[in-house]
Amino acid sequence: MKTPAISQRGEVMPPSPIRKLVPYAEAAKKKGIHVYHLNIGQPDIETPPQILDAVRDAHFKILEYSHSAGNESYRKKLVEYYRRYNIAINYTDVVITTGGSEAILFAMMSCLDPGDEIIIPEPFYANYNGFAVEAGVTIIPVASYIDNGFALPPIEDFEKVITPKTKAILICNPNNPTGYLYTQQELDTLRQLIQKHNLYLIADEAYREFCYEGGHFSALQLQGVENNVVMVDTISKRYSACGARIGALVSRNKLLIETVIKFAQARLSPPTMEQMLGEAAVDLPANYFDVIKAEYKSRRDLLVQLLNKVPGVYCPNPGGAFYAMAKLPVDNADDFCKWILEDFSYNNTTVMLAPASGFYSKPELGKNEVRLAYVLNKEAISAAVACLEQALVEYNA
Amino acid sequence: MKTPAISQRGEVMPPSPIRKLVPYAEAAKKKGIHVYHLNIGQPDIETPPQILDAVRDAHFKILEYSHSAGNESYRKKLVEYYRRYNIAINYTDVVITTGGSEAILFAMMSCLDPGDEIIIPEPFYANYNGFAVEAGVTIIPVASYIDNGFALPPIEDFEKVITPKTKAILICNPNNPTGYLYTQQELDTLRQLIQKHNLYLIADEAYREFCYEGGHFSALQLQGVENNVVMVDTISKRYSACGARIGALVSRNKLLIETVIKFAQARLSPPTMEQMLGEAAVDLPANYFDVIKAEYKSRRDLLVQLLNKVPGVYCPNPGGAFYAMAKLPVDNADDFCKWILEDFSYNNTTVMLAPASGFYSKPELGKNEVRLAYVLNKEAISAAVACLEQALVEYNA
Numbered sequence: 001m002k003t004p005a006i007s008q009r010g011e012v013m014p015p016s017p018i019r020k021l022v023p024y025a026e027a028a029k030k031k032g033i034h035v036y037h038l039n040i041g042q043p044d045i046e047t048p049p050q051i052l053d054a055v056r057d058a059h060f061k062i063l064e065y066s067h068s069a070g071n072e073s074y075r076k077k078l079v080e081y082y083r084r085y086n087i088a089i090n091y092t093d094v095v096i097t098t099g100g101s102e103a104i105l106f107a108m109m110s111c112l113d114p115g116d117e118i119i120i121p122e123p124f125y126a127n128y129n130g131f132a133v134e135a136g137v138t139i140i141p142v143a144s145y146i147d148n149g150f151a152l153p154p155i156e157d158f159e160k161v162i163t164p165k166t167k168a169i170l171i172c173n174p175n176n177p178t179g180y181l182y183t184q185q186e187l188d189t190l191r192q193l194i195q196k197h198n199l200y201l202i203a204d205e206a207y208r209e210f211c212y213e214g215g216h217f218s219a220l221q222l223q224g225v226e227n228n229v230v231m232v233d234t235i236s237k238r239y240s241a242c243g244a245r246i247g248a249l250v251s252r253n254k255l256l257i258e259t260v261i262k263f264a265q266a267r268l269s270p271p272t273m274e275q276m277l278g279e280a281a282v283d284l285p286a287n288y289f290d291v292i293k294a295e296y297k298s299r300r301d302l303l304v305q306l307l308n309k310v311p312g313v314y315c316p317n318p319g320g321a322f323y324a325m326a327k328l329p330v331d332n333a334d335d336f337c338k339w340i341l342e343d344f345s346y347n348n349t350t351v352m353l354a355p356a357s358g359f360y361s362k363p364e365l366g367k368n369e370v371r372l373a374y375v376l377n378k379e380a381i382s383a384a385v386a387c388l389e390q391a392l393v394e395y396n397a
Numbered sequence: 398m399k400t401p402a403i404s405q406r407g408e409v410m411p412p413s414p415i416r417k418l419v420p421y422a423e424a425a426k427k428k429g430i431h432v433y434h435l436n437i438g439q440p441d442i443e444t445p446p447q448i449l450d451a452v453r454d455a456h457f458k459i460l461e462y463s464h465s466a467g468n469e470s471y472r473k474k475l476v477e478y479y480r481r482y483n484i485a486i487n488y489t490d491v492v493i494t495t496g497g498s499e500a501i502l503f504a505m506m507s508c509l510d511p512g513d514e515i516i517i518p519e520p521f522y523a524n525y526n527g528f529a530v531e532a533g534v535t536i537i538p539v540a541s542y543i544d545n546g547f548a549l550p551p552i553e554d555f556e557k558v559i560t561p562k563t564k565a566i567l568i569c570n571p572n573n574p575t576g577y578l579y580t581q582q583e584l585d586t587l588r589q590l591i592q593k594h595n596l597y598l599i600a601d602e603a604y605r606e607f608c609y610e611g612g613h614f615s616a617l618q619l620q621g622v623e624n625n626v627v628m629v630d631t632i633s634k635r636y637s638a639c640g641a642r643i644g645a646l647v648s649r650n651k652l653l654i655e656t657v658i659k660f661a662q663a664r665l666s667p668p669t670m671e672q673m674l675g676e677a678a679v680d681l682p683a684n685y686f687d688v689i690k691a692e693y694k695s696r697r698d699l700l701v702q703l704l705n706k707v708p709g710v711y712c713p714n715p716g717g718a719f720y721a722m723a724k725l726p727v728d729n730a731d732d733f734c735k736w737i738l739e740d741f742s743y744n745n746t747t748v749m750l751a752p753a754s755g756f757y758s759k760p761e762l763g764k765n766e767v768r769l770a771y772v773l774n775k776e777a778i779s780a781a782v783a784c785l786e787q788a789l790v791e792y793n794a
Contacts, residue, residue, distance in 0.1 A: 002595045003624040003650065004564065010507040010656035016465070019662070047460045055670065056453045063444045063640040063674075068413070098495050098642065101664040110407040114511060114533060130663025136511060136533060167401065198399045227400040243460040243669025245495065245642075253400065259407035265416070266527025267498040271668040272640025273452065277460075 013133050017126045017358025024341035025352050033345045036384035038372040039352040041176065041322070045240040045292060045375075054280030055273050066272050068264040070096020070248075074279040078248060081282045085208065087220045093252050095260050096278075098270045100206050100234030100247035101127065107230045107249060108135040108168075110259040111200045117165045118202075121153055123325070123359030123366055125176045125204070140166070141361045146327055146369060149316035150178035152186040155193055168200035169193070174207045174216070177359045177371040178325050179300075179318020184217040191222045202230045207321035209238055209289050212297045214319065226252040237322070238289075239281045244274035296322050299374040299381055306385040307372075310392065315372075324372050325356060329392060333357065333370050336395060346390045349383065410530050414523045414755025421738035422749050430742045433781035435769040436749040438573065440719070442637040442689060442772075451677030452670050463669050465661040467493020467645075471676040475645060478679045482605065484617045490649050492657050493675075495667045497603050497631030497644035498524065504627045504646060505532040505565075507656040508597045514562045515599075518550055520722070520756030520763055522573045522601070537563070538758045543724055543766060546713035547575035549583040552590055565597035566590070571604045571613070574756045574768040575722050576697075576715020581614040588619045599627045604718040606635055606686050609694045611716065623649040634719070635686075636678045641671035693719050696771040696778055703782040704769075707789065712769075721769050722753060726789060730754065730767050733792060743787045746780065 018039055025035050069075065075091040082089055097103040104127075112118060114136030120128060122141035132139045142157045144150040158169065169190065174181040194201045203219035219229045234247035249260055264270075300317075303324055307315040312329025330336040333355040340350055356369035374381060415436055422432050466472065472488040479486055494500040501524075509515060511533030517525060519538035529536045539554045541547040555566065566587065571578040591598045600616030616626045631644035646657055661667075697714075700721055704712040709726025727733040730752040737747055753766035771778060 001621065001624060002592070003652075004508070004595050004597050006652055006656050007507055007510045007513070007564075009510055010659070013506075013656065013659040013663070015659050016662040042459075042461055044459070046458045052460065061443045062441070063449065063638045064439055065639045098668075099664060105664075109531060110404055111401070113404045113406055116404070127663045127665075130659070134506060134531075134660070134663070167404075195399070198401050200401050224398065227398060241460045242462045243666065245666070245668045255400075255403055256407075259403050259410065262407070262410040262412050262527070263531070265413040266410070266524045266531070267496060267502075268524075269640065269642070271495075271642045271671060273670055274668060 009133060014126070014129045018354055021337060021341060021352065024338055028341050028345070028350055032348065034349045035341070036349060036351045036376060036380055036387065038376065038384055039354040041237065041373050041375065042242055043237060043240045043322070043375045044377065045295070047240045048281070048284055048288065050284065051239060051241070051277045051280045054276050058273070058276050063272055066269040066275060068269055069261050070094070070270055071275050071279070074275045077279045077282045085216065085218065087218050089220065089250060089252065093250055093257060095249045095257060095264055096270045096275060097247040097249055097264070098267070099245040100204065100232050100236065101131070103232035103234070103247045103249040104128070104204065105131045105134060106260045106263045107202050107232055108132065108137055109263060110256055111202070111230065112137045112167045115165065116167045117163060118168045118170055119158055119161060119166060120170045122361055123177050123356055125172055126358045128170065139361065143362065143365060144178070146314065146316060146325060149318070150175065150180040150325065152182055152189065155189050158193055162197055166197065166199060168202055170202040170204065172204040172206070173219070174210060174320025176207065176321055177323050177354070177356070179321045179323045181211055181214060181216070181319030183214070187217050187219060187222060191225050194228045195225055199228065200230055201225065201228055202232065204232050206234045206237055208233070209293065210296060210322055211320040212293070212300060216320070220250060230256065235278050235281060241277060244277055245271055246274045246278045296374065299378055300324065302378050303372065303374045303381050303385065306382065310385065310389045312392065322374050324374065325369055326372060327369050329396060330368055333368055337370065339395060340391045344391050344394060346387045349387050351384045351387050351391070406530060411523070411526045415751055418734060418738060418749065421735055425738050425742070425747055429745065431746040432738070433746060433748045433773060433777055433784065435773065435781055436751040438634065438719070438770050438772065439639055440634060440637045440772045441774065442692070444637045445678070445681055445685065447681065448636060448638070448674045448677045451673050455673050460669055463666040463672060465666055466658050467491070467667055468672050468676070471672045474676045474679045482613065482615065484615050486617065486647060486649065490647055490654060492646045492654060492661055493667045493672060494644040494646055494661070496642040497601065497629055497633065498528070500629035500631070500644045500646040501525070501601065502528045502531060503657045503660045504599045504629055505529065505534055506660060507653055508599065508627065509534045509564045512562065513564045514560060515565045515567055516555055516558060516563060517567045519758055520574050520753055522569055523755045525567065536758065540759065540762060541575070543711065543713060543722060546715070547572065547577040547722065549579055549586065552586050555590055559594055563594065563596060565599055567599040567601065569601040569603070570616070571607060571717025573604065573718055574720050574751070574753070576718045576720045578608055578611060578613070578716030580611070584614050584616060584619060588622050591625045592622055596625065597627055598622065598625055599629065601629050603631045603634055605630070606690065607693060607719055608717040609690070609697060613717070617647060625650070627653065632675050632678060638674060641674055642668055643671045643675045693771065696775055697721065699775050700769065700771045700778050700782065703779065707782065707786045709789065719771050721771065722766055723769060724766050726793060727765055730765055734767065736792060737788045741788050741791060743784045746784050748781045748784050748788070
């Protein structure tokens with residue numbers, strides 16, 4: 001039987017970088033070992049019952065398509081939400097998307113053509129690679145480093161890689177995987193750069209509320225670059241509603257929004273029920289997020305403190321999101337992350353970590369780094385770090 | 398203020414072909430005119446309450462990501478569903494997608510590279526154009542004609558346009574917009590063609606249950622081309638659950654499924670709540686669909702009968718889906734469809750139709766044709782056709 005070939009695009013499409021470790025985690029579990037999952041961004045926080053109830057109690061008889069740009073009532077509600085963060089927009093600046101994922105893809109497809117280049121500070125969220133393959137665009141990485149907590153690279157490093165093909169800069173703020181929170185000053189430096197070269201600035205602000213010391217400065221608050229800024233957002237982490245697949249793309253560039261809506265029309269509409277959930281979330285009590293944030297902050301404080309006590313480990317204090325990057329006293333974090341699942345256990349437990357290699361495009365960078373998501377409670381975090389410490393001793397013995 | 402350019406891809410991305418008529422329909426409604434919407438595929442049938450209840454009554458505390466390929470329990474349930482239609486598959490042949498839309502996009506991206514060609518009998522579902530722009534592939538149309546009810550074009554017409562760049566043939570069966578139901582013999586002809594040229598056959602079977610005389614013959618029932626066939630599906634029309642955005646891609650080609658899962662991993666997961674709804678739908682009583690189908694059949698019979706009584710109108714009897722194409726005694730259906738909304742009313746009502754031009758790529762074809770969706774009850778259909786008849790008299794006066 002003849003078999004037609006897979007597309008080149010399909011061949012170069014990267015699998016999830018964490019995927020290769022999954023069989024080892026599953027094998028460990030089959031042996032009866034408890035695995036602490038510090039590898040994924042699935043929060044353990046309960047989804048607010050009120051917003052689940054908004055779906056449960058909704059009265060409708062037909063589960064209809066919504067508007068391609070999302071329900072007008074929800075788009076208007078989001079205007080109210082952003083106003084609380086001093087972001088002034090109109091509802092016509094908002095397109096509701098199927099998760100932040102679709103917002104990123106629509107942004108890339110609307111701003112860049114195949115062969116165009118997008119500059120992203122690395123390490124970066126691994127799925128940007130996948131969306132770039134789908135859109136046929138080339139990611140040009142600019143390195144950031146653990147030694148200064150992954151601050152924005154010097155603007156000269158961006159200038160060096162700008163070519164006529166450069167159409168956009170993409171930042172994630174606060175950052176996944178580093179947890180770094182960009183300062184207003186850093187955003188302003190980027191503003192000058194995109195203004196000078198007339199580039200798009202695509203800002204992934206999925207973790208906006210997760211800022212533990214300073215407040216968040218949004219790319220939408222930059223002035224004089226209203227037509228350059230495209231902000232992508234999601235309710236996934238904010239309300240522990242990852243499975244809802246509701247995000248948004250926000251821009252004051254009217255032609256860009258018209259273009260994004262054409263992509264939105266092709267796929268008809270985002271999920272209807274979850275838009276009800278997203279809309280209800282804007283009405284959560286004002287203190288809802290204080291409690292969640294306090295919990296994450298105490299987890300971060302504990303994780304960073306414990307990690308830095310482990311001999312040879314260095315973990316800068318991340319200002320936002322719920323990730324931390326740590327340097328381990330190993331040559332190759334990929335090997336170590338596999339070994340700890342396959343050949344190690346401590347009190348019948350082990351730890352699953354995300355090797356940082358999946359977040360870097362240059363293979364020489366981040367070889368001894370891992371990303372840890374503090375989406376487990378403090379007891380689990382303590383136990384997981386104790387386990388990791390023991391593993392490092394055995395691994396290096 | 399400088400503004401960065403929209404991508405070429407974004408510029409050529411087609412807007413919804415029905416969109417340009419929407420302002421005229423809205424203006425008519427503002428004048429107090431009732432508009433019969435025969436233009437869209439949003440069924441008026443109630444979503445089965447049992448499947449909405451499956452979401453309402455689900456017990457979970459965190460709305461988590463599902464697996465990228467969809468919940469295993471749902472994928473296994475779909476095996477049971479397809480078995481009822483004599484389609485034998487394994488759950489590992491199924492990837493749950495965000496609507497049939499995403500399944501089509503994933504199929505195009507996995508099977509074709511930018512610049513590759515996909516042959517589609519025209520008229521065809523307008524959003525295939527959008528997905529083709531996103532995937533950078535070229536649609537090569539092969540004309541079908543109203544005179545034989547839009548049967549599969551002769552295989553020589555396909556042979557004529559096959560080039561080294563041809564990678565796939567796409568059919569929609571039963572067809573949107575024509576309602577044509579391809580016969581087993583026609584499918585077998587396609588089987589020989591794809592076998593000979595080693596092409597993919599992408600079969601959009603969104604309307605599988607909507608077959609009013611003969612049964613449906615699925616592309617997945619073709620033998621000897623298991624690695625060539627990719628079937629895309631959706632629950633939207635089947636259970637009147639368009640807003641759920643739950644579809645599926647099914648193929649026995651293991652490498653293809655592995656590739657599709659990489660695209661699925663980039664966007665993390667399809668909506669979680671609606672997968673529960675889709676899973677519950679497989680357990681609807683065996684006679685659930687009989688009632689729905691009888692209702693649609695009686696609507697089709699009425700619509701086709703009434704249309705063919707209107708002087709100058711010809712409407713072949715469609716074997717499936719819930720669309721009919723009709724030839725009107727007008728030179729330009731686009732102009733007429735605008736006029737009937739803007740300058741006409743009858744008993745304070747008018748009709749919104751979809752001009753067929755949006756479904757053809759060759760502008761000389763289908764100029765006097767419209768698509769009618771029989772998603773309204775019989776009383777409304779009768780009134781709408783009476784209104785259309787009067788409009789044709791006035792328009793041609």
